[in-house]
Amino acid sequence: MKSLFLCLATAFAVIIVSSGCSDRAAQPAPAVEQKAAGDGYQTALPAAFISKAIQADGRCFVDDVNGQPPSAHYEVSGNRPLTIDGWVTGSAATVPPVVAVELASGGAQSYYAPAQRVNRPGLGQALKNPAFDQAGLQSTAALSGVAPGSYSVRLLAVGEQGANRCDPNVLVVIK
Secondary structure (H helix, E strand, O other), rough: OOHHEEEEEEHHHHHHHHHOOOOOOOOOOOOOOOOOOOOOOOOOOOOHHHHEEEEOOEEEEEEEOOOOOOOOOOEEEOOOOOOEEEEEEOOOOOOOOOOEEEOOOOOOOOHHHHHEEEOOOOOOHHHHOHHHHHEEEEEEEEEEOOOOOEEEEEEEEEOOOEEEEEEEEEEEEOO
């Protein structure tokens, strides 16, 4: 009986959390102004992250890539911009104002693009922290400088509490 209750409670928690992951608003949240690093992915880490020790931490989710629904694997053309929508929090249950997307190849080379914060009504309620309604993330950047191949998507966030890198377990294959 105890294991049945535990299974039902786990299933209910998954439903509650995922219900807050699909509602996005297109309006940016009030946040620190972030300058774009060009219109495409760059090999240099964004300036706001350079002086910080980046910890593997925080919570995140990728809602869609180029308008495709949530998946663990996406195939995209290197001739078109890459759009990523999702959310990321800081390691201390915060919403750091500066965010970026990392494409990590598993080798030494990673590529970075700036992202913007967007409002995510309902996310705060689903994750039991009202501040998380401001944790949305949106990034669109050209892939022209990125070599074809498989890349893990990582969501970066930096604020007063430090910097974190969150892995939403999403793979993008650039053709």
